[in-house]
Amino acid sequence: MRTFDLFSESCRALTINKIRSGLTMLGIVIGIASVITMISIGQGAQTMIQSSIEGLGSNLLTVMPGVIQPGRGIVSSGRGAAQTLKNSDIEALKGIPGVAAVSPESSRRFQIVASTGQNTNSTVIGVLPAYEHVRSVFSEQGSFVADAHNRSMSRVAVLGPTVAQDLFGDANPIDKTVRINKVNFKVIGVLKAKGTAGFFNPDDTVFVPLSTMQKILAGADFLSLIALSVEDKDQMPRVQEDAHITLAQEHGTSLESPDFSIVSQADILGALTQITVVFTLFLASIAGISLLVGGIGIMNMMLTTVTERTREIGLRKAIGARNRDIIAQFLLESVLLTVIGGLIGVAIGIAAALVVRVGFNIAAEVSLFSILLAGGVSTTIGVLFGFYPAWRAARLNPIEALRYE
Amino acid sequence: MIELRSITKTYGESKNVVTVLQEVTCTIADGEFVAIMGPSGSGKSTLMHIIGLLDSPTCGEYILDGVSVASRSGDDLARIRNEKIGFIFQAFNLLPRATVLRNVMLPLIYGTRDSGSRLERAQVALRAAGLGEERWQNRSNQLSGGQMQRVAVARALVTDPAVLLADEPTGNLDTATGDVVLESFQALHDQGNHTIVLITHEQYVAEHAARIISIRDGRIVEDKKNGHRRAVRSITPAVSV
Known part of the structure; x- marks a missing residue:
């Protein structure tokens, strides 16, 4: 039997009962569309988290005092509680080959009062000029903390945009005075907004x-x-390895039980990526269930079709159809249903991802991978759920099939 | 050439064996028009299924065109059915929503022979079966019974088979329409290209053939030449199908 004839026979059979074929296909359409949408939302969330982590500064290693307990993650590291990092560590770290810049930070929360009378409770970070480059922050107005300010222990402050807004509203804060812990500071700059990043x-x-x-x-x-x-x-x-050895020597601790920890951006990214991967899998498996239900719908329809067309099958066998011709015809019918359904599903999935992108501001992206996956899955479903009905059709005894009422 | 040698067909196991055909031996030469006649339950349908390669005998040998078919695989039998045998059924068995042409071309899609001019062959077969050209694009469920049986005859003829097997071809038709179908068999026989085997339980229908094999309880009871073949043309002058 020629391929063209096979397609022609299968297409004809499907178009005879258009409503039934359409409704059966709808199950696959919904399944594939939801899988594509869910995967694209999950991948979008992943991309967003990645870009915001990278926005914190790429190629970054963070040395923190104390030890990160295994299993407790980076959130409960008790940073600031241990006081093991000293100014002398800065110079030691600068000596490691491959280190571009070292930015020490000393932070604490303080109540900040503006000359306008507004006040806020915010994190105050003591920094060197290197911070600007290492953390990729940019000034909106004025300038950042300079070396001269550090040498002279100047009482100057650069405000984050949220703090600037809280304290001064729309007024220009440059050269205004803020009181931090009852000490007057002159505002020398305001940073550009970066948006929240993680915690x-x-x-x-x-x-x-x-x-x-x-x-x-x-x-x-x-x-x-x-x-x-x-x-x-x-x-x-x-x-990371060199810094670990250097600091352990500096602090006089063993390599195995240091009083500090070094975390790379990759570690943080890895932890968050894992969360989004699980999240994506969860969404996709819910969508996968609807795909399974769609596949059972296909099988149900094909079994009905085989029963209805018993005499046709008997006739085809009598006039020379081999068993494999019968199997091929019915299998192709179910595969056509799932593949066409899959294509429509992909189209709807792409449209839904676009709606999510525009309407909900999640960078949902339909990847080639998810389209190929959907195509493969729908074809597989067609073959899997179509095979049993096709096999039943081929197995029919032509004499009984011809007499079937 | 159809050669049946001691064909026996039984159904069932040990104690409940039902013998449908017993030691049936006969030879049907190329170009013969044979009616196999017998009451229901006589085994004539089983005999037809065996001749048509839809069923295989329990014992005995069936030689079609000099080749024993006993050892053939299912795929081989399907190919032989496609190339050598044309079936015409009592219930027509057309694909209801397909056009007449599509129905007639159906056996060709399972053939291995060159089918460059399928449409042409279908048209030739339809003309031979006597169905007017104005019906060819109709769907088969829009036709009358006689027209449907003519489509079925055309479908059987389209592969130009050696043997035409007709199982009660007039059973679902009124007498007048049935006569027209029988007449077309006689016309085909007169051309001499096909062996025609007609299965029926009616004496009247059997009398259109040139040879009548009577079968009863699985045995051939009579095998005679039918010297004065009934001519339908004279008694049913104007039936339009």
Whole structure:
């Protein structure tokens, strides 16, 4: 039997009962469309998280005091509680080859009062100028903390956009005075908004020179964390290793039980990516169930068809159809249903992803992978759920089939 | 050439064996028009199924065109059915929503022979079966019984088979229409290209054939030449189908 004849016979059979074929196909359409939409939403969420993490500064290693307990993750690391990072660590870390910049931070929450009378409770971070480059922050107005400010322990502050808005509203905060922990600071700059990233809002912060923070505000020489930017992404593992050894020597602790931890962006990204992958799988498996139900619908319809067309099958066998011709015809009918249904489903899925993108502001993206997956899955469903009815058809005894009423 | 040698067909196991055909032996030469006649339950349908390769005998040998078909695989039998045998059924068995032409061309899609001019062959077969050209694009469920049986005859003829097997072809037709179908068999016989085997329980229908094999309780009881073949043309002058 020629391929063209096979297609022609199967198409004819499907168009005879258009409503039934259409409704059966609808099951597959809904299944495929929801799988595509769910995967695209999941991947969109993943992309968003990735880009916001990378927005915190790429090629970044973060040294934190204390040890991250295995299983407790980065959230409950108790950062700031342990006071093991010292200013001397900065120079030691700068000596490691491959390190582009070292940005120590000392942070603490303070009540901040503006000359306008508005006040807010925000995180105040003592920084060196390297922070601007390492953390990829950009000034909206004015300038960032400079070396001169650190040398002279200047009482100057750079406001995050959220703080600036809270304290000064639409007024220009430059050269205004804010009181942090009852000390007057002159506002020298306002940063551009970055948006929230994970558990930390970089916009709701105030930056002061590190020396000012340590000597005047905190009264202690400890650091909350040290961020390292690495020259090249490929060097990250080696630099992380070197930094670990250097700091352990500096602190006089063993390599196995250090009093600090070093976390790379990749670690943080990995943890969050894992969450979104599970989330995507969860959504896709719910959608997969509807696909399964669609497949059972196909099988149901094909079994009905085989019964209805018993005499036709008997006739086809009498005039020379081989068993494999009968199987091929009925299998092709179910595969055509699922493939056409799958194509329509892909189209609807792409449209739905677009709606989610525009309407809900999630960067839902339909990947080629999910389209290929949907195509493969729908064809497989057609073959799997179509085979049994086709086999039943081929197995019919032509004499009995011809007499079937 | 159809050669049946001691064909026996039984159904069932050990104690409940039902013998449908017993030691049936006969030879039907190329170009013969034979009626196999017998009451219901006589085994004539089983005999037809065996001749048509839809069923196989329990014992005995069936030689079609000099080749024993006993050892053939299912696929081989399907190919032989397609190339050598044309079936005409009592219930017509047309695809109801397909056009007349499509119905007639159906056996050709299962054939291995060159089918470059399928449409042409279908048209030739339809003319031979005597169905007017104005009906060819109709769907088969829009036709009358006689027209449907003519489509079925055309479908049987389209592969140009050696043997035409007709199982009660007039059973669902009124006498006048049935006569027209029988007349077309006689016309085909007169051309001499096909062996025609007609299965019937009616003496009247059997008398249109040139040879009548009577079968009763699974045995051939009579095998005679029918010297004065009934001519239908004279008694049913104007039936339009």
